Amino acid sequence: MTIDLTSEQDQLRDAVRALGRRYGHGYFVEKAKAGEHTTELWAEAGRLGYLGVNIPTEYGGGGGGITELAIVCEELAAAGCPLLLLVVSPAIAATVIARHGTEEQRKRHLPGLADGSAKIVFAITEPEAGSNFHRLGTAARRDGDDWLLNGRKCYISGVDEAGHVLVVARTEDSSTGKLKPALFIVPTDAAGLTRSKLDMEIVSPENQFLLYLDDVRVPADALVGESLDAGLPALFSGLNPERITVAAMGAGTGRYAIERASEYTATRKVWGGRSIGSHQGVSHPLAHAAVQVELARLMIQKAATLYDAGRDLEAGVAGNMAKYAAGEAAALAVDTAVQALGGAGMTTEYGVATLLGAVRAGRIAPVSREMILNFVAQHVLGQEKSY
Numbered sequence: 001m002t003i004d005l006t007s008e009q010d011q012l013r014d015a016v017r018a019l020g021r022r023y024g025h026g027y028f029v030e031k032a033k034a035g036e037h038t039t040e041l042w043a044e045a046g047r048l049g050y051l052g053v054n055i056p057t058e059y060g061g062g063g064g065g066i067t068e069l070a071i072v073c074e075e076l077a078a079a080g081c082p083l084l085l086l087v088v089s090p091a092i093a094a095t096v097i098a099r100h101g102t103e104e105q106r107k108r109h110l111p112g113l114a115d116g117s118a119k120i121v122f123a124i125t126e127p128e129a130g131s132n133f134h135r136l137g138t139a140a141r142r143d144g145d146d147w148l149l150n151g152r153k154c155y156i157s158g159v160d161e162a163g164h165v166l167v168v169a170r171t172e173d174s175s176t177g178k179l180k181p182a183l184f185i186v187p188t189d190a191a192g193l194t195r196s197k198l199d200m201e202i203v204s205p206e207n208q209f210l211l212y213l214d215d216v217r218v219p220a221d222a223l224v225g226e227s228l229d230a231g232l233p234a235l236f237s238g239l240n241p242e243r244i245t246v247a248a249m250g251a252g253t254g255r256y257a258i259e260r261a262s263e264y265t266a267t268r269k270v271w272g273g274r275s276i277g278s279h280q281g282v283s284h285p286l287a288h289a290a291v292q293v294e295l296a297r298l299m300i301q302k303a304a305t306l307y308d309a310g311r312d313l314e315a316g317v318a319g320n321m322a323k324y325a326a327g328e329a330a331a332l333a334v335d336t337a338v339q340a341l342g343g344a345g346m347t348t349e350y351g352v353a354t355l356l357g358a359v360r361a362g363r364i365a366p367v368s369r370e371m372i373l374n375f376v377a378q379h380v381l382g383q384e385k386s387y
């Protein structure tokens, strides 16, 4: 693995950074507080090709990998615009469809995801199952050529902005009777699919929803892939891109917070001629957070490189570690930045406390820190599973 980006990746980083800075955190917060979406930023990023960087060129994308998409996620977050739907739509949905969808599904959905004119969100979490995916209750039952879906999903991001939702349902394996997951591309206006918005303590223009599926009828070609056997590999194919891009968003958010705080502490003077940043009680916590963010970035780069090289198992370990490291580093960086700014840290104007909810959620979603530690304990350290 090289630590240098290619010149194209460097250019992408610079260009996305410039776009993010033109909008900035003020725009992000204004949209969130008005209950609006970052429609303009999303559309411009789509037009410039940033939302489709990882989508194959034959479907209108840039033909790059998760390395490129992670750059987009990190740089927009580093400009104060951490867009969760980047993780859901281009990272999860586009990867699942590109790798496991039918040719017809690729042709129908990928061009819109690539240019940003369409969004597909992702619904796996359920109230009863939580972190235990084996308890998924949303059932898919055949009815003639169609499928009927019934169940409930929670915390589903962006349903109000998306044309489709990728629903993870359960079918039964006829030979073992065990869970056999199947993924369905369901229009968000399908009859029987209703939603209610959850009130979340996160300043974000993106919303979370409870989803109710009551006899939602979808045609046979809504099933991702050629057969039910595609379900499990399709589901797993979305996990590494999800972890890597959400980690990149966390690292970008951490960079943003440290930059805001460093600018402030370098110039604020309350004890004669010295800046508050000259006091090590202020500068060391910021420096410590900067080290944690940089370490996380290194792990993100490793995970993305492995993933793009097709080394999925190794990418799984690195992606989980990157997500853990970035989640912790982002929470530390934002909290430390708030402290360094003093009272200003709690104002909307200085744009740091507005990220507290988002980085706190980043230690829970899309996979909690405890479930990552379970994964590392079992798969890296060879420990017995306790649950």
Ligand SMILES: Cc1cc2nc3c(=O)[nH]c(=O)nc-3n(C[C@H](O)[C@H](O)[C@H](O)COP(=O)(O)OP(=O)(O)OC[C@H]3O[C@@H](n4cnc5c(N)ncnc54)[C@H](O)[C@@H]3O)c2cc1C
Binding pocket: 088, 121, 122, 123, 124, 125, 126, 129, 130, 131, 132, 154, 155, 156, 157, 158, 202, 208, 361, 364, 365, 366, 367, 368, 369, 370, 371, 374, 387
């Ligand atoms: C902002 C936000 C956006 C989200 N967006 C989406 C989305 O778009 N689509 C979607 O499907 N889901 C989404 N989620 C849901 C998210 O993935 C879940 O919240 C997460 O997976 C945890 O599940 P849970 O909330 O049911 O927690 P639970 O499973 O109830 O866990 C509660 C706590 O117990 C811990 N715990 C559980 N089991 C164990 C164990 N075996 N060992 C140790 N600790 C354990 C967990 O780590 C956690 O701290 C989102 C959540 C948030 C907060």
